Amino acid sequence: xxxxxxxxxxxxxxxxxxxxxxxxxxxxxxxxxxxxxxxxxxxxxxxxxxxxxxxxxxxxxxxxxxxxxxxxxxxxxxxxxxxxxxxxxxxxxxxxxxxxxxxxxxxxxxxxxxxxxxxxxxxxxxxxxxxxxxxxxxxxxxxxxxxxxxxxxxxxxxxxxxxxxxxxxxxxxxxxxxxxxxxxxxxxxxxxxxxxxxxxxxxxxxxxxxxxxxxxxxxxxxxxxxxxxxxxxxxxxxxxxxxxxxxxxxxxxxxxxxxxxxxxxxxxxxxxxxxxxxxxxxxxxxxxxxxxxxxxxxxxxxxxxxxxxxxxxx
Amino acid sequence: xxxxxxxxxxxxxxxxxxxxxxxxxxxxxxxxxxxxxxxxxxxxxxxxxxxxxxxxxxxxxxxxxxxxxxxxxxxxxxxxxxxxxxxxxxxxxxxxxxxxxxxxxxxxxxxxxxxxxxxxxxxxxxxxxxxxxxxxxxxxxxxxxxxxxxxxxxxxxxxxxxxxxxxxxxxxxxxxxxxxxxxxxxxxxxxxxxxxxxxxxxxxxxxxxxxxxxxxxxxxxxxxxxxxxxxxxxxxxxxxxxxxxxxxxxxxxxxxxxxxxxxxxxxxxxxxxxxxxxxxxxxxxxxxxxxxxxxxxxxxxxxxxxxxxxxxxxxxxxxxxxxxxxxxxxxxxxxxxxxxxxxxxxxxxxxxxxxxxxxxxxxxxxxxxxxxxxxxxxxxxxxxxxxxxxxxxxxxxxxxxxxxxxxxxxxxxxxxxxxxxxxxxxxxxxxxxxxxxxxxxxxxxxxxxxxxxxxxxxxxxxxxxxxxxxxxxxxxxxx
Numbered sequence: 022x023x024x025x026x027x028x029x030x031x032x033x034x035x036x037x038x039x040x041x042x043x044x045x046x047x048x049x050x051x052x053x054x055x056x057x058x059x060x061x062x063x064x065x066x067x068x069x070x071x072x073x074x075x076x077x078x079x080x081x082x083x084x085x086x087x088x089x090x091x092x093x094x095x096x097x098x099x100x101x102x103x104x105x106x107x108x109x110x111x112x113x114x115x116x117x118x119x120x121x122x123x124x125x126x127x128x129x130x131x132x133x134x135x136x137x138x139x140x141x142x143x144x145x146x147x148x149x150x151x152x153x154x155x156x157x158x159x160x161x162x163x164x165x166x167x168x169x170x171x172x173x174x175x176x177x178x179x180x181x182x183x184x185x186x187x188x189x190x191x192x193x194x195x196x197x198x199x200x201x202x203x204x205x206x207x208x209x210x211x212x213x214x215x216x217x218x219x220x221x222x223x224x225x226x227x228x229x230x231x232x233x234x235x236x237x238x239x240x241x242x243x244x245x246x247x248x249x250x251x252x253x254x255x256x257x258x259x260x261x262x263x264x265x266x267x268x269x270x271x272x273x274x275x276x277x278x279x280x281x282x283x284x285x286x287x288x289x290x291x292x293x294x295x296x297x298x299x300x301x302x303x304x305x306x307x308x309x310x311x312x313x314x315x316x317x318x319x320x321x322x323x324x325x326x327x328x329x330x331x332x333x334x335x
Numbered sequence: 336x337x338x339x340x341x342x343x344x345x346x347x348x349x350x351x352x353x354x355x356x357x358x359x360x361x362x363x364x365x366x367x368x369x370x371x372x373x374x375x376x377x378x379x380x381x382x383x384x385x386x387x388x389x390x391x392x393x394x395x396x397x398x399x400x401x402x403x404x405x406x407x408x409x410x411x412x413x414x415x416x417x418x419x420x421x422x423x424x425x426x427x428x429x430x431x432x433x434x435x436x437x438x439x440x441x442x443x444x445x446x447x448x449x450x451x452x453x454x455x456x457x458x459x460x461x462x463x464x465x466x467x468x469x470x471x472x473x474x475x476x477x478x479x480x481x482x483x484x485x486x487x488x489x490x491x492x493x494x495x496x497x498x499x500x501x502x503x504x505x506x507x508x509x510x511x512x513x514x515x516x517x518x519x520x521x522x523x524x525x526x527x528x529x530x531x532x533x534x535x536x537x538x539x540x541x542x543x544x545x546x547x548x549x550x551x552x553x554x555x556x557x558x559x560x561x562x563x564x565x566x567x568x569x570x571x572x573x574x575x576x577x578x579x580x581x582x583x584x585x586x587x588x589x590x591x592x593x594x595x596x597x598x599x600x601x602x603x604x605x606x607x608x609x610x611x612x613x614x615x616x617x618x619x620x621x622x623x624x625x626x627x628x629x630x631x632x633x634x635x636x637x638x639x640x641x642x643x644x645x646x647x648x649x650x651x652x653x654x655x656x657x658x659x660x661x662x663x664x665x666x667x668x669x670x671x672x673x674x675x676x677x678x679x680x681x682x683x684x685x686x687x688x689x690x691x692x693x694x695x696x697x698x699x700x701x702x703x704x705x706x707x708x709x710x711x712x713x714x715x716x717x718x719x720x721x722x723x724x725x726x727x728x729x730x731x732x733x734x735x736x737x738x739x740x741x742x743x744x745x746x747x748x749x750x751x752x753x754x755x756x757x758x759x760x761x762x763x764x765x766x767x768x769x770x771x772x773x774x775x776x777x778x779x780x781x782x783x784x785x786x787x788x789x790x791x792x793x794x795x796x797x798x799x800x801x802x803x804x805x806x807x808x809x810x811x812x813x814x
Contacts, residue, residue, distance in 0.1 A: 080580050081683050081714075103582050125524060136523065138532060139501050152772045158750045160681045162498065162713040164487045164536050165751040165761075165768055166795060167777040171500070171532025175525065192582040208442070215556055215622055236624030269521035271443040296523040307526045311516050314783065315527045321779040335527060 029153045032071040032087065033145055033184040039068050040182055042151040047329040048182050050089060051115030054124035056264055056303055058177040059334025070119050071184055074098045082190045083142060083159055088119025088183035095188075104190040107134035111262055119183040125175025129260065130230065132294045133218040138174040140188050146173065146181035149323040159187040172318065177332035180322040194218075194232035199257050200242060202227045205249035207293045208274070213248045214241050220293035221257055224277055227293070228257040261288045264303040270296035309335040345402045346382050349426070352394040357385040357432070368409065368427050372474070374676050375417035375759050380407065380427040387432050389507060389515055389545035396543070397513040399426040405789045406511070408539040410450065410482025413474045415677055416758025418485060418538045422793045428543055430481050436460050437546070444551045445504055445521065450481025450544045454488075457549070466551040469496040472754065473662040481544045487536030489754030491587035491661070494712040495620075496552065498754065500535040507546035508534060511790035521548060533780055538756050539791040541784035555620035558586075559630040560648040560657055563637040564611035568592055568695075568707070571613035572688035574640035575711045578617070579684060581636055583629055587618040588712030589661055592691075594671075595706040595719070602667040605660035608644065615642075615711065616661050664708040665719070671704065672721040676733050680744035681753040684714045693743055694718045701736040703729075715753030716744070742767070757795045765797050774800040 040046050049067040071087030074095060079102035086095055092113040099105050109128020110116035127136040143157040156169035172180055202210060205227040211220055219230035231241040245251050266282055273291045275281040276298060283289040287301025309315055319333060349358040360382045369377035381404060384395045399406045405425035412419050421427050434451035441464035448457060454475035458467040471490035472478055489498045505519040519531025534541055565571040571590055592613050600607045607614060619629040634645045648654040668675050682690050691707060698705035706719040720736055722729050741764055751761045751768055765774060778800045
């Protein structure tokens with residue numbers, strides 16, 4: 022007999038009923054991340070996941086919300102208590118929490134905040150057989166059992182459809198400052214600053230986002246002035262939205278080469294220290310590593326292939 | 336089930352694949368590997384292998400498989416949940432001889448290491464570059480990186496920096512079928528599913544890690560370590576909640592109660608206040624100005640919640656002493672009683688005070704001594720029941736108290752384990768935390784990596800977690 026957690030909410034159960042036990046289904050959120058992953062098969066029933074912030078406990082630094090909640094709505098609720106969650110999609114008014122997690126797409130502040138997968142504490146999802154499954158728990162530290170949440174993030178719904186999630190929050194920084202350094206060497210910039218939220222580079226200019234205590238921001242800015250000419254700006258660069266590359270961060274400097282990883286992909290902006298490169302044109306699909314193991318997992322969780330068919334494209 | 340001649344053949348093949356001296360099968364040698372750091376009943380393996388390479392690990396797995404033997408991976412054997420206890424007389428594969436740091440890239444802040452590298456040794460080796468490995472369990476002088484990965488180990492500094500999973504970039508794994516694969520990589524996002532993330536915390540059930548790329552972090556320019564004393568655990572717990580509510584996320588936030596303070600002070604002589612009901616050890620790190628501001632705020636919050644003294648470590652020596660005090664808590668208890676039963680539950684921070692109160696009551700009801708040391712910042716409790724197991728009737732009281740503590744923590748919305756893992760110890764409580772469907776889904780993951788259930792069997796998931804599973808009765812079990 023379970024003595025802990027509450028049962029799935031009525032809304033989650035209704036969502037599970039809508040998913041049903043057969044027929045191809047997928048979740049549609051804000052349609053902001055459909056350029057990632059594969060093309061959805063035709064004639065798939067589209068559903069919307071539950072929406073709304075269910076509970077927010079700033080003292081626990083956790084928030085529970087429907088997977089269909091927009092990131093903007095979540096951000097607003099967290100901001101009322103001076104907190105935030107490490108999700109920074111390009112279009113927060115449209116992008117849903119579930120969509121960001123299902124696509125596994127992290128924000129530009131990943132250098133300091135970590136990837137989105139480290140924010141997911143608990144996921145309630147609807148399985149291929151219609152059951153509501155809970156993975157993880159609503160506490161910030163937990164090693165009770167196997168980490169299904171890590172599989173769910175970036176699975177495009179192909180293992181289970183996210184209904185409700187619990188995310189880890191952090192205190193929001195008091196001050197945020199974008200600093201532009203034209204012609205700077207990104208390596209030198211990275212070596213100079215202690216704990217920036219973001220270092221972006223397009224081959225010509227480096228942008229650094231420094232956040233935190235105002236005196237710390239001032240100190241980091243002073244340090245950067247020793248590296249290159251500094252300009253305080255209102256925002257970082259616009260990030261190309263065609264797609265992303267995921268490269269070992271030590272190899273990012275190859276982006277400058279004509280035959281380098283961004284050749285033919287148009288405008289690009291790299292996240293120094295992380296390895297993500299935002300590109301204008303959708304890159305070709307890379308080969309699937311450990312394909313046998315991945316397909317075994319996919320088949321285990323979705324034997325008939327009814328969940329978001331085509332979105333896991335290999 | 337396993338005949339004597341088959342065992343001889345198994346040992347001979349392993350010796351041929353590795354080296355005679357690195358395959359152990361005398362009774363005395365096997366007894367050493369029959370236990371880990373937990374109080375779980377020891378269970379002897381069939382044979383113990385000490386490979387020095389991934390190829391040798393693969394050979395051990397294949398030979399075990401050919402002899403229909405399970406395998407049990409083992410790091411340093413410091414685990415506290417029975418994860419490394421060999422059940423079903425398996426082939427134990429211990430990685431203690433795979434202890435080299437292979438490559439350090441200080442600029443990009445990562446290192447490739449073998450699984451037997453000890454946690455603290457890794458930090459010491461890279462420290463000259465001004466970087467360190469962040470996850471710092473109290474056993475870091477003895478525990479291995481491979482073992483840390485198996486349990487997704489924590490430690491005080493995981494409050495700010497995250498647990499092991501956030502610090503593992505890639506793992507080369509010898510799978511239960513003998514194949515060698517690389518999970519993850521230096522790149523930020525995996526192609527397809529995050530197999531690396533699924534492997535971390537799998538407690539030796541999905542294969543043996545043979546090589547790991549770990550993330551390293553820059554040493555902070557400034558650190559402030561503070562010790563605040565309180566008259567009661569309740570006051571200290573409330574201060575913890577208030578620190579978080581004030582918008583601070585310290586690098587570490589630890590609590591010790593009066594029993595623990597007394598035991599530790601006798602050993603570490605760190606100047607801990609022996610008349611305090613509880614102390615908080617708070618550490619903040621970062622740039623100087625932010626650290627200064629945070630210290631001032633923490634001082635004020637502690638005093639607002641009744642702190643009788645707040646002391647800041649004056650230098651690195653004093654800082655080290657305070658941490659020695661905290662991290663030697665388990666060792667120091669030997670001065671009170673020879674045995675301990677350590678819990679590892681997590682509760683929501685806001686329920687800490689009432690839970691700590693109830694834990695003390697449970698110990699009283701069972702007429703046991705309890706020490707409390709824990710990661711107060713993330714609600715991860717370590718109530719330590721100390722006893723002498725030779726005392727008649729005591730084990731029944733210890734188990735009763737343990738069960739009551741677990742049920743208490745789950746009833747307030749907590750979980751079974753914050754960092755030690757489920758192993759054997761908490762396996763049969765999993766049904767209190769998860770539904771049958773939830774457990775079945777966890778087994779889908781495990782089964783995908785280990786279809787024959789021969790990799791560290793009977794750990795983590797209770798029997799019957801899979802539909803139609805045949806109950807596997809360990810040899811020697813009394814039915």
